[in-house]
Amino acid sequence: MIEASKLTEEFGCLVFNDKVMRERLPKDIYKAVHKTIERGTHLELDVANCVAATMKEWAVENGATHFTHWFQPMTGLTAEKHDSFISPTDNGGVIMEFSGKELVKGEPDASSFPSGGLRATFEARGYTAWDPSSPAFIKDGSLYIPTAFCSYGGEALDKKTPLLRSMEALSKEAVKMLHLLGESDVKRVNTTIGSEQEYFLIDKDYYKKRKDLLFTGRTLIGAPPTKGQEMEDHYFGVIKPKVSAYMHDLDEELWKLGIPAKTKHNEVAPSQHELAPVFETANVAVDHNQLTMEVMKKVADKHNYACLLHEKPFEGINGSGKHNNWSICTDTGINLLDPGKTPGENIPFLVFLMAVIAAVDDYAPILRLSVASAGNDHRLGGNEAPPAIISIFVGDELAGLLKSVEQGETYQSLGKVQMVMGATVLPHFTKDNTDRNRTSPFAFTGNKFEFRMPGSAVSVANANIVLNTAVAEEIARLYEKLEKAGAAGSKDAIFEVLREELEAHKRILFNGNGYTDEWVKEAEKRGLPNLKSLPDAMPYWISDSSVELFTKHGIFTKEELESRYEILLENYSKSIHIESLTMQEMVRKDLTEGIISYEKDLSKEIIQKKSVLEGAECFLESGILRELEENSGKMCKALLKLSEDTKTAEEKTDALEVANYYQKTVLADMDEVRKYADAAEAIIPDKYLSYPTYGQMLFSLR
Numbered sequence: 001m002i003e004a005s006k007l008t009e010e011f012g013c014l015v016f017n018d019k020v021m022r023e024r025l026p027k028d029i030y031k032a033v034h035k036t037i038e039r040g041t042h043l044e045l046d047v048a049n050c051v052a053a054t055m056k057e058w059a060v061e062n063g064a065t066h067f068t069h070w071f072q073p074m075t076g077l078t079a080e081k082h083d084s085f086i087s088p089t090d091n092g093g094v095i096m097e098f099s100g101k102e103l104v105k106g107e108p109d110a111s112s113f114p115s116g117g118l119r120a121t122f123e124a125r126g127y128t129a130w131d132p133s134s135p136a137f138i139k140d141g142s143l144y145i146p147t148a149f150c151s152y153g154g155e156a157l158d159k160k161t162p163l164l165r166s167m168e169a170l171s172k173e174a175v176k177m178l179h180l181l182g183e184s185d186v187k188r189v190n191t192t193i194g195s196e197q198e199y200f201l202i203d204k205d206y207y208k209k210r211k212d213l214l215f216t217g218r219t220l221i222g223a224p225p226t227k228g229q230e231m232e233d234h235y236f237g238v239i240k241p242k243v244s245a246y247m248h249d250l251d252e253e254l255w256k257l258g259i260p261a262k263t264k265h266n267e268v269a270p271s272q273h274e275l276a277p278v279f280e281t282a283n284v285a286v287d288h289n290q291l292t293m294e295v296m297k298k299v300a301d302k303h304n305y306a307c308l309l310h311e312k313p314f315e316g317i318n319g320s321g322k323h324n325n326w327s328i329c330t331d332t333g334i335n336l337l338d339p340g341k342t343p344g345e346n347i348p349f350l351v352f353l354m355a356v357i358a359a360v361d362d363y364a365p366i367l368r369l370s371v372a373s374a375g376n377d378h379r380l381g382g383n384e385a386p387p388a389i390i391s392i393f394v395g396d397e398l399a400g401l402l403k404s405v406e407q408g409e410t411y412q413s414l415g416k417v418q419m420v421m422g423a424t425v426l427p428h429f430t431k432d433n434t435d436r437n438r439t440s441p442f443a444f445t446g447n448k449f450e451f452r453m454p455g456s457a458v459s460v461a462n463a464n465i466v467l468n469t470a471v472a473e474e475i476a477r478l479y480e481k482l483e484k485a486g487a488a489g490s491k492d493a494i495f496e497v498l499r500e501e502l503e504a505h506k507r508i509l510f511n512g513n514g515y516t517d518e519w520v521k522e523a524e525k526r527g528l529p530n531l532k533s534l535p536d537a538m539p540y541w542i543s544d545s546s547v548e549l550f551t552k553h554g555i556f557t558k559e560e561l562e563s564r565y566e567i568l569l570e571n572y573s574k575s576i577h578i579e580s581l582t583m584q585e586m587v588r589k590d591l592t593e594g595i596i597s598y599e600k601d602l603s604k605e606i607i608q609k610k611s612v613l614e615g616a617e618c619f620l621e622s623g624i625l626r627e628l629e630e631n632s633g634k635m636c637k638a639l640l641k642l643s644e645d646t647k648t649a650e651e652k653t654d655a656l657e658v659a660n661y662y663q664k665t666v667l668a669d670m671d672e673v674r675k676y677a678d679a680a681e682a683i684i685p686d687k688y689l690s691y692p693t694y695g696q697m698l699f700s701l702r
Contacts, residue, residue, distance in 0.1 A: 002252050012258035014062065016055055016136040016143075024054045037133045038331070039188065048100030048130075055136060056085060056098035059143040067098060067143040069106035069128040072159045074114040074567050076458055078290050079149075081108055082142050103145065104130045110151045114570070116563025118155050125152040131160060134287045137257050146287050155560055159461035160283070162555050166468035167191055167282055169553040173475040174328065174336070174352070180479060180488055181348055188331040191468055193285035194448075196276040197292055198267055198320035198456050200308040201243060203700045206692040207306030211590070212582050216575070217310035217457065218375065220583040221591065221674055223682035224316045225695035228270070235268045242702050243273070246303045250275070253295050259288045269318040270698040279325065279448075282468070286461045289322070293457075305701075311455035312378035314694060315674075319379030320456035324463055327448035328352060328471075338447040343401050344411030347494055350401075354501045355478055356449065357392060359470035360442055361508035363549070364390040365529050365540035368453070370466040372534035372568075374575035376455030377663075380532075386441035386452045389523045389530045391510040393440035399511060405495065406502050439514035469555050534572050535659040541565050569655040576662040580646045583670055586691070587639055587677055594688040595632055595680055599625060628683055635676035642669035 002010045012019070021030055032047045059067070068080040085096040110126025111119045119126070127150050134146035149158035156162055167190070174189035207213050212220040239247065247264045254261040260278035267274045275296075280288060293309055300307035312319040328336040336352045343349060360367060368390055379385045394402065397413075404411035417431045432446055441453045454463050478497065485493040507526040512519060523530060531537040540546060542565050550556040556564070602625045606618045645665050652658045686693055692700075 002255065007255070011255045014138040014256045015258035016058060017258060018135075020058060021051075021054075024058060025051065033132060043104075043132060045100050045104070048104050050100075052098045052100045052103040055103065055143065056096065059136075059138055060085065060096055062138050063141055064138050064143045065141055067102070067145060069108070069130075069147040070144040071108070071128050071147045071149040072286075072290060072459060072461070073149055073157060074116070074159070074564070076571075078294065079108065079113070080142075080144070081106070106147065108149070110149075110157060113149075113157060114567045115151065115157055116566035116570075118153075118157065118559065118563045119151050123152065126150065126157060127152070131164070131283070133164075133281070134284050135258065137291075139257065155557065155563070159286070159459050159465075162465045162560075163286060163461045163468075164283060165555045166465045166472070166553070169555060170328070170468045170472040170475070173472045173479065174330075177351065177475050177479050177482075178330065178348065180482060181351065181494075182488075183330070183332075183334075183348065186330045186332055186334075189336070190329050190331070191282040191464065192279045192327050192329055192448075193282045193460065193464060194277055194279040194325040195285060195289045195454075195460050196263075196274060196321075196323040196325070197289065197296075198272065198274045198322065199296060200269070200272050200313055200320065201246065201300060201305045201701060202271055202308065202697045203692075204301065204304045204306045206697050206700060207308075209691050210697075211586050211691070212579075213306070213308070213313070215582045216579045217308065218313045218378075218579075219315065219694070220579055220670070221586060221677045221681065222315060222694045223678045225693070225698060227695075227699075229268055229317050232268070234266050234270050234272070237266045239264075239266060240701055242303065246299060246305060247273070247275075249302070250296060250299045253299055254292060257288075257291060257295070259292055259295075261292075267318065267320075269314070271701055272318060272320065279327070282326075282464050286459060286464065289460055309457040311373070311375040311457055314698065317698075319385055321379065321385060321452060322454045322456050322458070322460060324451040324454050324460050325445070325448050326451060326464065326467060335447050337444075337449065339398070339401075342413070343397075344404060344413065347491070350405065350498055351478060351482075351494070352475070353398075354498055354505075355471055355474040357508060358474040358478075358501055358505045359467070360390060360392055361505040362474070363466065363470040364508070365531060365537055366546055366549075367463070367466050367470065368529070368531045369534070369537035369541055369568075370462040371451075371453040371455060371458070372531075372537050373455055373458055374534070374572050374579075375457055376453075377533045379455060380453065386439060387514045387519075387530075388532045389514070389520065389528055390441050390453075390508070391514065391523070391528065392449075392508050393443040393511055394509060395444055395511065398444055399509070402502060402506070402509070405498050406506070408495070408499065440510070441514070465555065469549060469553055472553055473549055533663050534568065535656060535663050538565065538569060538656060538659070541568070566655055569659045573649070573655070573658045573662050576666055577646065577649065580642060580666055580670060583673060584639060584643060584646075587635065587673060590690045591677055591681065592632075593690065594684050595628060598684045598688045599628055602628075624683060628680060631676045631680045631683075635673060635680065638669065638672040638676060642666070642673050645669050 021033060029047055029050045033051060035041050036043045066082040066084045068082045070078060070080050073079050085098055087095050087097040089095055106128035108126055108128060109124045111124045128147035131146045131148055136143055136145045148161040150161060151157055170191060171189045175186055178186045251261050261275055262278050263276040265274055297307045336348055339349055340346045368388065380388050401411050418428050419431050420428055443450045451463060454460050481497050482494060485497055487493040542561055547558055547561060550561060551558060602621050606621050609616050609618050649658060649661050649666055652661060
């Protein structure tokens with residue numbers, strides 16, 4: 001346990017961070033590494049050798065015996081291969097060694113990870129390359145080195161490489177724009193992220209008895225409990241002692257790894273919780289979020305919990321998201337999305353705000369696709385998850401500001417509004433310049449945008465790759481317009497361009513309730529896409545505009561885009577296929593056994609009752625038996641159709657056609673099976689079921 005007084009000393013104690021490098025590396029080596037991190041310059045081998053030797057010494061001192069290149073392949077998870085530091089000596093002993101070459105480059109098997117056709121089975125060689133901008137750390141006796149992952153031909157097979165490319169693309173265009181606007185001292189612009197992580201905790205023993213949770217991460221059948229979240233008593237409620245102990249241990253483990261876990265609380269659904277970190281540079285934040293999900297599960301196991309990260313593990317209650325708080329900051333310390341005290345005169349803010357608005361409007365389909373998955377498609381559209389229609393919420397203050405830009409008027413700020421609570425003992429405080437809109441997919445929250453669509457189980461790299469690239473493109477386009485209009489030093493020219501842009505993209509702005517049918521109709525009238533599932537969005541990924549966007553800025557080659565197209569579709573179809581097979585097995589083996597056992601006992605009870613009480617009608621027992629039998633018959637027919645349609649899906653070959661078939665036919669079949677399965681389960685006493693019920697799982701935490 002970390003003592004509160006020693007927290008500042010213990011934070012990041014397992015991280016080879018800037019503080020450690022400054023203390024241990026020679027000054028010239030430290031400066032070279034720092035230059036690489038800050039400016040993206042190449043790192044020479046002699047520098048890498050020195051860093052490797054120092055890193056090894058520090059790691060061994062902290063109990064590490066192995067090292068691993070830690071990377072993020074297209075599985076959506078992380079991968080690692082461990083090698084020891086030992087090297088044999090002539091006298092039969094060993095020494096501990098670690099070279100710059102081993103630090104910089106690794107060789108995992110590239111053909112065993114998803115490649116979307118970029119690698120054949122026999123083409124096995126791939127490379128991992130050290131990412132100096134994300135610090136190494138120690139976990140479970142190994143030194144973890146964050147790395148990028150590519151094929152033998154140099155194609156990106158991971159999520160880190162395109163993320164780094166997108167960050168550089170945005171920085172390049174943003175610096176160019178800032179120089180045009182008179183901010184000539186800016187040399188680099190960073191995107192920052194704060195990823196709020198939602199999750200469920202349930203009893204581990206219950207988890208082990210649910211095949212659906214084990215194989216798919218979500219429950220495929222389950223009658224709703226008599227109490228769900230309708231009383232709204234769990235959100236921000238008192239944290240139960242055992243859950244609090246889990247959260248405490250989780251914080252400590254994350255802090256040791258340099259992850260700035262800040263906020264923890266109960267979420268809306270029973271057994272649902274949230275952890276939110278402090279903002280970090282996008283690359284580091286993505287790495288830390290991947291690590292956070294892993295540590296969450298590991299710590300849960302120690303507390304006899306199972307941590308569920310699926311976007312919709314339970315039907316009928318809130319799913320889990322990963323709100324992506326995104327902003328842009330200069331190396332001089334300016335947050336370009338901070339309106340400041342005089343937003344109507346803050347030209348950089350207005351220009352970058354307009355670039356974001358245009359980016360979300362022009363590239364909404366691929367932004368929607370960046371968060372699409374078999375799991376997240378179940379979540380979007382209700383229970384505090386945003387709808388599939390992408391829009392931007394800006395709040396009253398910015399809405400007024402944009403209206404003044406559109407009409408060519410001087411902006412009259414709403415000013416600072418004091419919140420008066422009506423009791424003199426309570427303090428007065430200043431209201432924020434915008435409310436929060438839980439139904440908005442992309443909401444301005446004061447000095448950043450909160451992209452609320454990402455699902456809890458996936459890497460946020462995809463969303464930020466698309467967002468960074470789209471904004472970079474719009475900044476580049478705005479730069480050309482401003483330069484052509486003679487905007488350097490001309491406020492009027494800048495505002496004229498901003499007016500034109502606002503007129504072209506204001507359809508994406510919506511401050512209302514995104515859950516209403518009226519908004520769906522209004523969005524359609526505005527021409528905003530409503531892409532409800534991953535297969536609906538996939539064609540946009542390889543469209544001409546998408547290929548042009550990503551290739552222009554060097555984020556993906558056309559081949560890399562096509563490979564991701566194949567991978568996403570294949571993963572989607574495989575996920576639903578596994579769910580279908582799991583559901584069939586659970587219904588046939590587990591639920592059916594419970595139904596038959598209960599029907600058998602009911603029948604015996606009826607026979608016995610009639611023999612003892614001559615002429616007894618047994619209305620209650622007969623009614624239950626009749627209802628169960630009726631449900632069972634319908635369930636059996638639905639199960640047969642699901643089985644047949646799943647086999648049909650297996651015979652299809654075109655990736656998009658397969659995914660569409662799973663989405664439109666197999667998922668519909670599963671819903672039909674579930675309808676009757678859940679109705680039957682609601683009748684059967686718990687003792688007849690071989691798996692725990694919703695009520696047991698959601699309300700079992702002590």
